[in-house]
Structures are given as C-alpha cells and as structure tokens.
Amino acid sequence: MADPILSLRGVSKNFGAVAALTDxxxxxxxxxxxxxxxxxxxxxxxLVKVLAGVHAPSAGVIRFxxxxxxxxxxxxxxxxxxxxxxxxxALCENLDVVANLFLGHEISPYALDEVAxxxxxxxxxxxxxxxxxxxxxxxxxxxGGQRQTVAIARSLLLDPKIIxxxxxxxxxxxxxxxxxxxxxxxxxxxxxxxxxxxxxxEDVRAVADRIVVLRLGxxxxxxxxxxxxxxLVAAITGASENAVTRRMERKEVQA
Amino acid sequence: MTGPVExxxxxxxxxxxxxxxxxADTGFAGALKGxxxxxxxxxxxxxxxxxxxxxISVVFTSLNPIFLVPxxxxxxxxxxxxxxIISLGIVCVLLVGEIDLSVGSISGFASALVGVLWVQQGWxxxxxxxxxxxxxAAVGWVYAQLYNRxxxxxxxSTLAGLLALLGMQLYILGASGSINLPxxxxxxxxxxxxxxxxxxxHALALVPGVVMLIVGQRRRRQRxxxxxxxxxxxxxxxxxxxxxxxxxxxxxxxNLGRGVPYMFGLFVLLVVLLNYALTRTKWGRSVMAVGGxxxxxxxxxxxxxxxxxxxxxxxxxxxxxGGTLAAARLASSSQQAGTGDVNLNxxxxxxIGGTSLFxxxxxxxxxxxxxxxxxxxxxxxxxxxLSSSLRYMITGGVLAIAVxxxxxxxxxxxxxxxx
Ligand SMILES: Nc1ncnc2c1ncn2[C@@H]1O[C@H](COP(=O)(O)OP(=O)(O)OP(=O)(O)O)[C@@H](O)[C@H]1O
Ligand SMILES: [Mg+2]
Numbered sequence: 001m002a003d004p005i006l007s008l009r010g011v012s013k014n015f016g017a018v019a020a021l022t023d024x025x026x027x028x029x030x031x032x033x034x035x036x037x038x039x040x041x042x043x044x045x046x047l048v049k050v051l052a053g054v055h056a057p058s059a060g061v062i063r064f065x066x067x068x069x070x071x072x073x074x075x076x077x078x079x080x081x082x083x084x085x086x087x088x089x090a091l092c093e094n095l096d097v098v099a100n101l102f103l104g105h106e107i108s109p110y111a112l113d114e115v116a117x118x119x120x121x122x123x124x125x126x127x128x129x130x131x132x133x134x135x136x137x138x139x140x141x142x143x144g145g146q147r148q149t150v151a152i153a154r155s156l157l158l159d160p161k162i163i164x165x166x167x168x169x170x171x172x173x174x175x176x177x178x179x180x181x182x183x184x185x186x187x188x189x190x191x192x193x194x195x196x197x198x199x200x201x202e203d204v205r206a207v208a209d210r211i212v213v214l215r216l217g218x219x220x221x222x223x224x225x226x227x228x229x230x231x232l233v234a235a236i237t238g239a240s241e242n243a244v245t246r247r248m249e250r251k252e253v254q255a
Numbered sequence: 256m257t258g259p260v261e262x263x264x265x266x267x268x269x270x271x272x273x274x275x276x277x278x279a280d281t282g283f284a285g286a287l288k289g290x291x292x293x294x295x296x297x298x299x300x301x302x303x304x305x306x307x308x309x310x311i312s313v314v315f316t317s318l319n320p321i322f323l324v325p326x327x328x329x330x331x332x333x334x335x336x337x338x339x340i341i342s343l344g345i346v347c348v349l350l351v352g353e354i355d356l357s358v359g360s361i362s363g364f365a366s367a368l369v370g371v372l373w374v375q376q377g378w379x380x381x382x383x384x385x386x387x388x389x390x391x392a393a394v395g396w397v398y399a400q401l402y403n404r405x406x407x408x409x410x411x412s413t414l415a416g417l418l419a420l421l422g423m424q425l426y427i428l429g430a431s432g433s434i435n436l437p438x439x440x441x442x443x444x445x446x447x448x449x450x451x452x453x454x455x456x457h458a459l460a461l462v463p464g465v466v467m468l469i470v471g472q473r474r475r476r477q478r479x480x481x482x483x484x485x486x487x488x489x490x491x492x493x494x495x496x497x498x499x500x501x502x503x504x505x506x507x508x509x510n511l512g513r514g515v516p517y518m519f520g521l522f523v524l525l526v527v528l529l530n531y532a533l534t535r536t537k538w539g540r541s542v543m544a545v546g547g548x549x550x551x552x553x554x555x556x557x558x559x560x561x562x563x564x565x566x567x568x569x570x571x572x573x574x575x576x577g578g579t580l581a582a583a584r585l586a587s588s589s590q591q592a593g594t595g596d597v598n599l600n601x602x603x604x605x606x607i608g609g610t611s612l613f614x615x616x617x618x619x620x621x622x623x624x625x626x627x628x629x630x631x632x633x634x635x636x637x638x639x640x641l642s643s644s645l646r647y648m649i650t651g652g653v654l655a656i657a658v659x660x661x662x663x664x665x666x667x668x669x670x671x672x673x674x
Contacts, residue, residue: 092615095543103544103555111536
C-alpha cells in the first residue's frame with residue numbers, strides 16, 4: 001500500500017484531569033475511507049478537532065505527507081488540505097448560505113464576487129441533492145439537515161486532500177444520506193483520504209475500507225468491513241456481554 | 256457511482272428559482288410584500304429610524320417652528336458630523352459583539368492633544384491631527400491586546416480607559432484647563448462655517464442615484480448571464496429616482512440656508528467607505544462572522560484576534576478624529592470636551608440606527624441615521640430652552656427605547672428562524 005498521507009503516533013489530549021485521548025495511533029492512506037466508531041464520549045470528535053487544528057494535542061506526533069506538522073490553528077490544517085465537517089457544524093447563523101460556504105475563502109477579497117460565489121454555491125449544493133430553497137437566507141432559517149448539507153458542501157470547496165466528517169448523516173433524509181455516501185465514494189475514487197464518524201453501522205459498512213474503534217479515548221481494534229456486527233459491538237462496548245447482546249438475546253427468546 | 260438524483264423535469268428558469276416552495280416576489284407589489292415579511296420577522300432595518308424622524312420633526316416643529324428652518328438643520332448637520340464619526344467607530348466594535356465605553360474620553364483627549372501640539376507646541380496642524388489619530392489607534396490596540404491575550408471583557412478595559420484617558424486630558428491641558436484654537440485657521444473654519452457651493456451639493460446629491468443605477472444594472476447583467484434571477488429594471492429605476500429626488504429636495508432646502516457643511520460631507524464619505532468595507536470585502540465578512548459566531552469564524556480559518564484588533568483600533572481612531580473635529584466645531588480644546596453625553600450619544604446613535612448590541616448585525620448607515628435622530632432630539636430640546644438635566648433624561652429614555660426595540664426584534668428573529 002502507498003505511504004499514509006496522515007499518520008498519528010501516541011497522540012493524547014487532556015482536558016484538565018480528563019484524558020479524552022490516550023496514545024492514539026491512526027493511519028489514513030490516499031483513496032481510503034476510514035470509519036471511526038465508538039460509544040458516546042469515546043473521543044471521536046476530540047480526535048477530529050485535534051486534526052482540524054481546533055484543539056492542540058497534549059502529546060504525540062502528527063505526520064502529514066511524511067512530514068511532521070503542528071496543527072496549531074484551523075487555518076494551518078486547512079492550508080495542508082484537511083477539511084472538516086464538525087458535529088456541531090460551526091456555521092454563522094447571521095450570515096446567508098453563500099457567505100457561510102465561502103467564509104474565510106471569499107472570491108476576490110477586496111470586491112467580493114457575489115455572482116461567482118452564488119453560482120458555485122448552487123453547483124455544489126446540487127451535487128449533494130440539497131433541498132435548499134434560497135441561498136440568500138440566513139442559516140438560522142434552515143432545517144438541521146439543510147445546515148448539515150451546507151457544512152458538507154463547505155468542506156468540498158477547497159479541494160482538500162483529506163476530509164473528516166463527524167456524523168455527517170445524523171440529520172439527513174434518505175436521499176441526502178445516499179447522496180453523501182455516494183459523495184464519500186466519489187472523493188475516495190479521486191484519491192482523497194476520508195475519515196468518517198458515524199453511529200450507523202449500516203452506513204459505516206457501506207463505505208468504509210477500514211473501521212477503527214475508539215473506546216474511552218484509546219484505540220480498541222481495527223476491523224475491515226467484513227467484520228461481524230457482534231465483533232464491532234463488542235469492541236465498541238468493551239465486552240462481548242453488553243446491553244446490545246442482552247437485548248438481542250431477549251428478542252430471540254421472545255420470538 | 257449513480258447519476259444525480261432526478262427530481263422531476265430539469266428546472267428551466269434561473270437556478271436560484273428552481274425550488275417549488277419559493278414565492279416569486281416580482282414587481283412593485285412583490286417588493287412591498289417582501290418588505291412587510293422582513294419587518295414582521297424582526298428584520299427592522301431602517302424602519303424605526305424613519306418613523307422616529309417623522310415623529311420628532313412633527314412634534315418639535317409644532318412646539319417651535321424654528322426647528323425646521325434651513326439654518327437650524329444646517330447647524331444640526333454640523334453637530335451630527337462630530338459625534339457621528341465617533342458613532343461610526345462604535346458600529347465596528349458592536350458588530351464584533353464588543354463595546355468601547357471610552358470613545359468620549361478618547362475624543363476629549365484627542366481634542367486636547369491637537370490643542371497642545373498645534374497651538375502650544377507650534378506643530379503643523381495636520382501633523383497634530385495625525386498624532387491624535389495615532390493616539391487613538393494605539394489606545395484601540397491596547398484594548399485589543401487586553402481582550403485577545405488576557406481575555407479582559409471590553410466593557411471593563413474600556414471603562415478603565417475612560418477614566419485613565421480623562422486623566423491624561425486634564426493633565427496635558429494643565430492648570431488653565433482650556434486652549435482656544437485660532438478662529439481664522441482652516442481647521443476651525445472647516446468645523447464652523449465652510450459649506451459646499453450650491454452647484455457642488457446638487458451635483459453630489461446626484462451621485463448616489465447614478466451609482467445605484469450603474470452598479471445595479473451591472474449586477475443585473477452579471478446575474479442574468481450566470482443564469483441567476485435578477486430584480487427588475489423598473490424597480491431599480493424607481494428606487495434610484497426616488498432617492499435622487501429626496502436628496503435634491505433636501506439639498507435645495509439646506510441651500511436656502513447656509514448650505515451643506517463640508518464636515519458633514521466628510522462624515523458621509525466615511526460612512527460610505529465603511530459600508531463598502533463591511534459589505535463588499537473579506538474583512539467585512541469576517542467582522543460579521545466573528546460577531547455572529549466567534550468559534551465558527553475561527554474554525555473557518557479566520558484570524559479572529561486580528562479582526563478584534565482591527566475593530567478596536569478603527570473604533571478608537573475614529574473617536575480621535577471625531578474629537579478633533581469637535582474641537583474645531585467649538586474652536587477650543589477644553590476639559591469638558593468628550594465628557595457629558597458624548598459617549599452615550601455615540602453608542603445610542605449606532606443602536607438607534609439598527610446596529611445590534613449582540614453582535615453580527617448592523618451597518619455603517621446606522622451611525623448616520625442614528626446620529627440624526629439623536630441630534631434632532633437634542634436640537635429640539637435646546638430650542639425649547641429645556642435645562643440639560645431634562646435633556647439627559649430624555650436622551651436616556653430614547654436610548655432605552657432603542658435597546659428595547661433591538662432586544663424585541665432579536666427575540667422575534669429567533670422565533671422566526673432568522674437569528
Ligand atoms: N472542550 C472540552 N472540555 C472538556 N472536556 C471535553 C471537551 N471536549 C470533549 N471533552 C470530553 O472528552 C471526552 C470525549 O468527547 P468527544 O466529544 O470526543 O466524544 P465523541 O466520541 O465524539 O462522542 P459522541 O459520539 O457523543 O459525539 C468526553 O468525556 C468529553 O466530556
Ligand atoms: Mg462526537
């Protein structure tokens with residue numbers, strides 16, 4: 001396999017006394033979709049934020065394209081080509097869709113080219129099968145799924161090398177979810193690395209080349225998509241005896 | 256890989272009108288409907304100001320007809336320019352969601368500085384003004400550092416600055432406490448008597464309408480070429496025509512008196528420049544973003560600290576410039592300069608004009624409209640020979656009303672999904 005475009009060794013992140021991430025190892029290759037799964041609070045979003053330059057890691061080495069890098073600001077991560085869709089979306093509610101899409105990367109900074117930006121916005125949104133009536137309305141007037149689509153569209157704008165999607169389909173309708181999964185495959189085929197976080201095992205299995213499990217802020221196994229549901233749930237919850245298996249057994253008994 | 260999800264026949268019209276849920280607001284009735292929708296959802300824009308101005312004019316003219324006499328209005332414009340420029344700076348800090356409570360003291364210190372450097376030390380007047388504005392920029396830089404590095408809330412740091420700068424003003428003015436500026440100097444003439452010749456003011460009154468037509472027509476053509484919907488040409492011409500008519504009538508009326516002050520022209524020029532910077536540049540977009548959602552702006556790669564620094568520095572520099580012009584207006588640098596209601600009037604003007612105290616919402620025009628309202632009230636009350644105690648109370652009441660309108664509009668925006 002080709003050299004990883006992004007590789008993490010021994011990355012840790014502490015919030016005061018809370019160790020949100022401990023000794024994380026992760027490799028992302030070009031043209032590969034890696035799903036990051038784990039229970040609530042496992043540290044998935046924290047890992048994404050470390051890679052996006054939002055949080056500085058407490059320890060560890062991050063290498064991008066073979067070189068050690070410091071991701072101390074979101075701008076630094078973006079410049080390298082790491083694009084992020086955050087779980088909390090991070091959009092400006094007072095600005096319209098076009099302004100949010102191009103925020104920080106406006107076309108012609110001293111005399112904004114609104115027409116070019118609006119055309120590009122419509123093109124991007126159509127690719128995602130977005131159902132957005134008007135791109136000149138403030139974000140505050142959009143539904144949750146529409147906002148999520150805007151956030152995803154924004155990550156595609158800058159021709160990134162790696163895209164990180166933190167629960168991108170959580171609020172999406174059926175068609176839009178399918179479109180996002182298509183999109184993930186499309187960008188993978190273009191040679192981008194993709195990190196996808198999702199609690200939906202069906203979506204994960206549909207597109208992921210590898211499934212990386214986090215548990216309580218630590219690596220807890222790497223699986224490929226043929227891994228059984230049982231194996232994955234066991235790795236996520238940390239026991240083969242857990243709430244999910246107990247529930248399934250109960251159902252079988254009732255049946 | 257599948258093709259795009261098909262959703263019925265391909266849209267033929269402009270691509271931003273493809274969604275079936277969009278109501279097409281075309282023509283004059285459509286524009287009216289859109290306007291009333293915006294107002295109902297809490298997007299008040301300039302409406303409160305327009306209503307306020309009409310009420311004020313009617314009330315004060317009925318109490319004392321001198322209120323609407325051309326020369327009283329000319330005086331009013333002279334007064335508007337000084338505090339208006341300070342208010343323009345306030346707009347900048349309010350847009351990023353911060354405040355500068357020391358603009359009055361900055362303006363007072365700037366006026367003292369000009370007096371001392373120019374009259375007492377014999378500096379060239381332009382150099383003295385430049386020094387005063389540089390002082391303002393430095394003060395703004397200090398506020399920005401306190402905010403960015405130490406996380407000090409701006410209302411605390413600028414409150415401290417208010418006192419410290421007032422102290423410096425008193426200190427450099429020394430025992431005498433006031434310096435007279437020479438009456439024959441260009442600066443004082445600019446602040447007191449210089450008005451545009453009638454032909455120039457009429458010509459300038461044509462400019463906004465013409466620019467509106469040219470820019471509007473160019474934007475229309477670009478949008479149509481890019482397969483986007485564009486507003487009709489008729490509406491554009493109607494708007495430009497009405498604007499030109501209103502401006503020409505206003506200028507003609509003022510020319511019945513002394514005419515349009517150059518100082519007011521400078522103020523309007525600054526408003527136009529700031530408006531361009533806020534709406535048509537990347538910097539302005541970033542200012543709005545930081546005021547709307549600081550963390551989202553940071554994650555979009557915006558250097559948030561630099562935006563705060565630029566806003567604080569711009570605000571304090573404009574306050575210093577306003578203070579200099581206020582000294583010119585009074586032909587003196589005194590211990591009273593910048594004290595009293597200057598601070599509050601500057602902040603009130605921005606809020607009355609429609610710039611939100613909560614950040615991320617407002618425009619440069621709010622300084623212009625707001626200060627006209629404030630000065631109209633103050634001029635009307637002066638004509639009624641009311642004591643300053645009553646004037647303070649009434650201005651305080653108007654500020655309270657403006658903030659209430661702002662808060663109510665914000666609540667309405669949130670419930671209409673336009674926060
Ligand atoms: N800014 C912060 N300050 C303090 N603690 C934090 C912060 N961000 C995250 N944490 C803690 O780090 C841990 C991991 O949080 P994280 O958001 O990464 O979980 P997650 O795996 O994304 O969970 P979910 O599936 O619910 O989104 C949690 O215990 C959380 O409380
Ligand atoms: Mg998360």
